[in-house]
Amino acid sequence: MAGSGKAHLRPESETILRVEDLHVEFPVGGGRTVYAVSGISFDIAKGETLGLVGESGCGKSTTGRAILQLPRPTRGSVKLGGEDLMAMDGEKMRQKRTDLQMIFQDPISSLNPRRMVGEVVAEPLEVWGPHDADEQWKIVSNMLDNVGIDPDVARYKRAHEFSGGQCQRISIARALVMEPELIICDEPVSALDVSVQAQILNMLEDLKAQYGLTLVFIAHDLAVVKNISDRVAVMYLGKMCELSESDELYERPAHPYTSLLLGSTPIPDPLVNIHDVPEAEGELPSPISPPSGCRFRTRCPYADEICERVEPQMRKISDDHYVACHHPLVEAEEVAVSFD
Amino acid sequence: MSDAPSSQRITKRPGDDPLLVVENLKTHFHIDAGVVRAVDGVSFKLDRGKTLGIVGESGSGKTVLSRSVMRLNIAENVETAGSVKYDGVELLGKSNKEMRDYWGVEMAMVFQDPMTSLNPVVKVGRQLTEHVRYHLNTSKKEARLAAIELLRSVKIPEPESRFDVYPHEMSGGMRQRVCIASALACGPKMLFADEPTTALDVTVQHQILNLLQQAQQDRFMTMIMVTHDLGVVAGRTDDIAVMYAGKIVEKAPTRTLFAQMKHPYTQALLQSIPRASNPKHTRLSAISGRPPDLINPPSGCKFSPRCPYAQDKCYEVEPELKADTTPGHEFACHFPVGTPEGDAAFEANMAAGKPQTLAAAGKLAATEDLVTGGAV
Numbered sequence: 019m020a021g022s023g024k025a026h027l028r029p030e031s032e033t034i035l036r037v038e039d040l041h042v043e044f045p046v047g048g049g050r051t052v053y054a055v056s057g058i059s060f061d062i063a064k065g066e067t068l069g070l071v072g073e074s075g076c077g078k079s080t081t082g083r084a085i086l087q088l089p090r091p092t093r094g095s096v097k098l099g100g101e102d103l104m105a106m107d108g109e110k111m112r113q114k115r116t117d118l119q120m121i122f123q124d125p126i127s128s129l130n131p132r133r134m135v136g137e138v139v140a141e142p143l144e145v146w147g148p149h150d151a152d153e154q155w156k157i158v159s160n161m162l163d164n165v166g167i168d169p170d171v172a173r174y175k176r177a178h179e180f181s182g183g184q185c186q187r188i189s190i191a192r193a194l195v196m197e198p199e200l201i202i203c204d205e206p207v208s209a210l211d212v213s214v215q216a217q218i219l220n221m222l223e224d225l226k227a228q229y230g231l232t233l234v235f236i237a238h239d240l241a242v243v244k245n246i247s248d249r250v251a252v253m254y255l256g257k258m259c260e261l262s263e264s265d266e267l268y269e270r271p272a273h274p275y276t277s278l279l280l281g282s283t284p285i286p287d288p289l290v291n292i293h294d295v296p297e298a299e300g301e302l303p304s305p306i307s308p309p310s311g312c313r314f315r316t317r318c319p320y321a322d323e324i325c326e327r328v329e330p331q332m333r334k335i336s337d338d339h340y341v342a343c344h345h346p347l348v349e350a351e352e353v354a355v356s357f358d
Numbered sequence: 359m360s361d362a363p364s365s366q367r368i369t370k371r372p373g374d375d376p377l378l379v380v381e382n383l384k385t386h387f388h389i390d391a392g393v394v395r396a397v398d399g400v401s402f403k404l405d406r407g408k409t410l411g412i413v414g415e416s417g418s419g420k421t422v423l424s425r426s427v428m429r430l431n432i433a434e435n436v437e438t439a440g441s442v443k444y445d446g447v448e449l450l451g452k453s454n455k456e457m458r459d460y461w462g463v464e465m466a467m468v469f470q471d472p473m474t475s476l477n478p479v480v481k482v483g484r485q486l487t488e489h490v491r492y493h494l495n496t497s498k499k500e501a502r503l504a505a506i507e508l509l510r511s512v513k514i515p516e517p518e519s520r521f522d523v524y525p526h527e528m529s530g531g532m533r534q535r536v537c538i539a540s541a542l543a544c545g546p547k548m549l550f551a552d553e554p555t556t557a558l559d560v561t562v563q564h565q566i567l568n569l570l571q572q573a574q575q576d577r578f579m580t581m582i583m584v585t586h587d588l589g590v591v592a593g594r595t596d597d598i599a600v601m602y603a604g605k606i607v608e609k610a611p612t613r614t615l616f617a618q619m620k621h622p623y624t625q626a627l628l629q630s631i632p633r634a635s636n637p638k639h640t641r642l643s644a645i646s647g648r649p650p651d652l653i654n655p656p657s658g659c660k661f662s663p664r665c666p667y668a669q670d671k672c673y674e675v676e677p678e679l680k681a682d683t684t685p686g687h688e689f690a691c692h693f694p695v696g697t698p699e700g701d702a703a704f705e706a707n708m709a710a711g712k713p714q715t716l717a718a719a720g721k722l723a724a725t726e727d728l729v730t731g732g733a734v
Contacts, residue, residue, distance in 0.1 A: 073559040073560065073561060073562075074559055166723065166725035166726070181648055181726060183648065183726050184726055187726075211415040211416050211586065211649070212415065212586065212587075212627065212630050212631055213415060213626065213627065213630050213644065213645035213648075214648065214726065215630070215632075216630035216631075216632070216642035216643065216644035216645070216724070217644040217645075217646075217723075217724045217725065217726065219632065219642055220641060220642055220644055220723060220724070221723060223639060223641075224723060238559065238560065239560075239632075240560070240634055241631070241632040241633050241634040242632050244632070244634050244636075244638055245632040245636070245638065245639065245640060245642065246638075246639070247638060248638065264638040265637055265638055268634050268635075278561060279560060279561065280634065281564075282560045282561045282563065282564035283560055283589070283634060284560075284563070284564075284567075284587060284589030284590050284592065284593075285589055285592065285593075285633070285634075285635075286587075286588040286589040286592050286616075286628060286631050286633070287592055287593075287616060288592045288593055288612045288613045288616050289613070289616075290592070290593060291593070292564075292567075292568075292593040292594070293568075295564065297561075297564060297565050297568060298561035298562070298564065298565060300515075301529055301531070301532070302529070
């Protein structure tokens with residue numbers, strides 16, 4: 019990838035979600051195809067938060083949705099708790115979706131404007147039970163309370179009567195009522211102001227501890243992702259560049275793209291010299307005709323002839339730190355060993 | 359301030375007046391629900407060649423302020439009062455026709471959304487030359503050459519062929535470059551950049567911010583950069599004004615602001631930003647509550663219902679913006695951060711168990727309706 023390879027996958031017994039060789043392609047007419055996601059693999063252990071970062075068009079949202087089979091991926095396998103979601107028929111998948119929930123970017127438009135908050139949050143229970151209204155309200159009010167919304171005040175109100183941050187809290191409550199095994203958070207704080215963003219991030223951490231949640235956290239803001247994630251995967255043009263434990267990734271980025279992203283992130287400190295940071299070269303290539311070999315090579319300052327010919331594979335460079343690059347900024351472990 | 363980025367290269371010509379003097383500017387919108395006090399008494403001066411960052415959350419009035427200065431929100435229900443002097447000339451009260459002599463040639467604006475600020479059915483070239491031909495009275499051919507030169511200066515590859523494309527054929531970053539080129543086309547003395555990079559990816563943001571700064575230095579422009587992101591203005595402005603509920607609550611040279619902030623809102627805003635340099639799962643210091651309703655703002659200090667330092671006085675008496683000991687540093691607070699009064703106020707609130715103070719100290723989860731009272 020950025021490259022392919024599965025060196026970074028852990029034994030299946032340690033993880034609850036395992037995605038292998040995932041491809042998502044969309045036909046765009048004229049016989050052309052958008053290669054949105056091209057052969058990425060990752061896994062998540064129970065109670066872990068995996069951050070997916072990358073710029074727009076890198077396929078991070080598509081990856082999140084592909085886990086939920088929305089739409090069905092083109093190829094590959096998505097296993098949740100050992101069961102392959104790709105092999106399930108529509109009805110089985112429908113039942114399985116109770117284990118998978120999603121929180122969307124725009125909190126206001128992801129709530130039905132014509133329904134009352136009490137109904138919106140109770141909707142999953144309406145389908146899957148319990149069907150008794152009092153029991154439902156008990157679960158719903160408890161959940162609203164957990165996300166910092168007064169249940170008695172909110173019950174008969176509609177989405178427009180709440181702020182963006184409150185709507186996001188309600189969306190989170192709705193995702194949690196089914197007690198899912200995995201929640202996909204697709205840019206859940208990007209639309210919020212920074213003060214409200216901090217409230218929501220803190221709350222997600224609290225809920226994670228309380229319910230033992232497993233999260234896929236998709237965002238473009240590297241600082242936000244680092245704050246919430248245990249491991250972070252960096253994506254570029256449908257491929258995975260680097261995957262690592264979060265602190266390690268930010269301290270020792272090994273992929274030139276990760277380093278570029280980190281360098282471009284504005285730091286709220288006037289003493290940091292922003293002019294030392296190199297600028298990104300050129301533009302993101304089209305996912306319709308991605309570059310051969312390493313997809314980042316057209317913008318990479320280190321690219322040479324091998325990057326054009328051979329797609330780099332994921333390889334280990336230190337404990338829980340994997341990179342798909344021919345010229346990683348940190349010396350790879352295997353290479354170091356062979357020099358001994 | 360003297361050691362800030364742009365002033366290293368640009369020395370202020372002695373005796374020059376400030377390019378822009380804004381005094382007690384108020385912009386109120388009359389709507390069915392009441393009067394929205396979007397900008398409510400803002401005063402500042404801006405010297406030539408300097409960059410001012412205006413920072414605040416949504417609804418703080420930062421965009422309305424910059425549009426009011428440029429006279430871009432002229433509508434029946436908008437009431438603007440106060441004074442905006444540009445190069446010694448009062449702009450308030452000027453008609454659209456009179457303002458035409460200023461827009462583009464004297465002052466220009468780069469907007470947030472490059473997707474919608476270009477006309478989708480007009481080729482890029484014409485959008486770049488229309489105002490050049492109007493203001494500078496050049497021929498079509500000259501304007502074309504100038505526009506191509508501009509496209510090159512904003513680092514658009516193959517500018518000759520880009521001249522004849524429609525905006526949708528370009529990426530967001532490229533379109534923002536075109537918007538910048540268009541704003542620079544008539545050589546304005548003053549540039550407003552209203553969240554110029556909010557809609558862009560982080561690597562593109564870096565490119566565009568560098569480009570703006572370069573253009574500002576090359577052309578000795580005065581710039582106002584409006585943003586919600588303190589990270590964007592940290593290394594790129596001479597001064598920063600922090601806005602809350604239509605007012606400037608603190609204004610200081612950039613480094614002073616970050617090092618010795620006095621207003622609790624500035625402190626809270628800065629502390630609530632996640633930083634890549636902190637270890638993962640670092641608890642963020644969230645601000646309780648949410649920005650106030652601008653139709654019925656709270657009495658006293660507008661930040662008081664959310665403020666961890668607030669005392670009885672804050673709910674009753676609105677603090678004035680006053681100068682601090684450091685030159686150029688102004689703030690509006692009764693119990694400033696880092697002073698004995700401020701510390702005492704914080705301690706008293708901790709002892710009294712005020713939720714917003716406990717939340718600021720990380721002892722309680724911050725929520726939106728904790729203190730705003732009747733927000734839901």
